């Protein structure tokens with residue numbers, strides 16, 4: 001199971017079709033997932049998943065990046081560190097800025113994005129997802 005999961009992450013990073021996904025899945029793009037762990041305990045703290053490029057359906061929802069921190073490790077700066085790590089990764093891909101979206105009610109995510117220099121670009125209601133979206137541009141410094 002573990003090996004299979006790692007294989008899926010490796011394939012996804014290369015943009016190769018995943019075993020469980022339909023072959024012509026719309027908006028499938030290469031995506032890299034990185035995990036953050038506690039150095040002393042080895043405990044998983046959080047992760048980010050970074051889309052190397054945006055399919056049009058990601059332009060207005062989800063953007064380049066998703067991230068999450070385990071509930072017991074929140075409000076300790078880990079999301080901010082994860083986003084900084086994702087920006088380093090984006091720099092390696094040669095991107096000048098990335099798109100990050102979050103729900104207007106997600107104060108933790110909004111603060112994380114702003115901590116890393118994100119600028120609110122626009123706000124809209126997304127009919128297909130029945131949700132309000134705040135979309136940010138986050139600059140990537142080289």
Ligand SMILES: CC(C)(COP(=O)(O)OP(=O)(O)OC[C@H]1O[C@@H](n2cnc3c(N)ncnc32)[C@H](O)[C@@H]1OP(=O)(O)O)[C@@H](O)C(=O)NCCC(=O)NCCS
Nearest residue numbers: 067068069074075076077078079080102107108109111112
């Ligand atoms: C959003 C999330 C990633 C934040 O993780 P975190 O590790 O707690 O964030 P940080 O500790 O780096 O905090 C960043 C800032 O957000 C603030 N913050 C964090 N959680 C908050 C909350 N629930 N309400 C208000 N502010 C919050 C922190 O105080 C900090 O602000 P500051 O720099 O002004 O002091 C985490 O709550 C999470 O995983 N949520 C579920 C998944 C999710 O929403 N992912 C984002 C998708 S867009």
